[in-house]
């Protein structure tokens with residue numbers, strides 16, 4: 267029986283493997299790390315003595331592929347979120363709080379109501395957002411929108427940074443419009459936020475590994491692919507250092523690794539080159555904090571303006587803060603950063619924090635590729651010039667931002683292509 271080798275057990279590799287074993291293929295999954303999940307993982311942190319995620323990951327109900335994947339691996343019950351879309355925000359400088367609550371249906375009548383609009387914003391500023399719809403391929407978000415309008419700081423900038431992990435001055439306007447079209451333009455039901463109740467591993471990784479194992483796959487950790495040997499139009503041998511694997515006729519290879527790794531293994535590959543960091547801080551408090559008004563019990567999420575962090579999530583007695591597109595911050599020393607994020611948390615939750623609470627800073631320096639117009643043109647399709655080699659990963663040309671949604675779609679595309687390739 268022909269074998270399919272998947273290299274990389276992140277979400278893309280796992281989504282691909284789950285689909286392939288379901289269709290009866292013989293799968294070998296090779297992962298360089300000692301665990302699966304890649305950029306989407308949880309672990310027990312000894313300093314906090316709590317299970318933490320490498321970073322807060324948010325899905326929206328518009329993420330149909332991600333939710334389909336979670337369903338497929340039987341983990342739907344592990345996601346939690348409010349019954350209706352509501353995004354509470356706070357300006358850390360003034361203490362002002364508001365909640366963005368899109369209405370049901372595609373007509374955004376909530377914008378007509380001054381009470382429902384974001385404070386100090388005008389209807390005209392929202393309508394000007396339609397400029398994104400006609401953006402050219404080289405336009406950035408900042409090229410299309412007015413940076414002096416209050417809506418910039420209170421909506422467009424946080425949305426761009428959260429959705430694209432790229433500063434709006436360099437982020438693709440077209441990609442942001444794609445996000446708006448799939449979410450806010452479809453109304454409240456497409457925008458409900460969801461998080462993993464018991465951590466990322468329990469929702470996205472462990473059940474997938476169990477399904478792949480149950481499907482008879484061979485799963486190898488600490489197996490780093492170092493080189494690929496080619497002959498004619500095919501990949502012929504995988505070099506894992508101590509182990510060499512020959513590919514027979516009919517065998518296929520899915521490379522589900524991050525773009526810098528794929529580019530090193532395939533020197534003529536055109537792929538996005540620059541990556542952008544995300545920094546997360548997890549702070550353990552003495553007790554579960556009282557939630558300020560506006561925060562939902564079923565997903566205590568708060569958007570922050572005017573501080574270092576952009577999002578805060580409360581899970582039990584742990585407060586987690588996220589800084590996306592964190593190029594400057596990622597270089598700051600742990601102590602300075604911890605102090606800044608700690609002050610944001612204290613102001614947001616109205617806490618008198620203990621002197622030195624346990625805090626864990628997680629810097630993901632290569633969280634996603636920089637989603638600039640130029641980089642989007644370098645996203646490759648799943649198929650390569652090698653007849654038996656396919657690509658997967660959030661950075662491949664799925665049309666979606668580099669997210670779980672994109673990773674799952676890319677894994678499914680590669681799985682489908684495996685069925686059709688020689």
Ligand SMILES: Cc1cc2nc3c(=O)[nH]c(=O)nc-3n(C[C@H](O)[C@H](O)[C@H](O)COP(=O)(O)OP(=O)(O)OC[C@H]3O[C@@H](n4cnc5c(N)ncnc54)[C@H](O)[C@@H]3O)c2cc1C
Pocket residue numbers: 273274275276277278279296297298299302303304305306320321322323324325489490491492522523524527544545546630632633634658659660661668669670671673
């Ligand atoms: C802090 C943070 C916050 C995020 N927030 C969100 C969010 O809110 N919502 C959202 O949808 N997305 C979010 N993302 C993005 C999301 O995590 C990624 O899009 C997704 O996990 C990418 O999956 P992937 O399989 O494409 O890549 P990866 O997760 O990078 O998987 C690649 C795998 O390949 C392995 N590998 C690398 N080299 C080799 C080799 N030579 N041999 C064998 N294996 C190798 C790696 O160890 C890894 O396991 C966030 C990411 C980060 C880092």
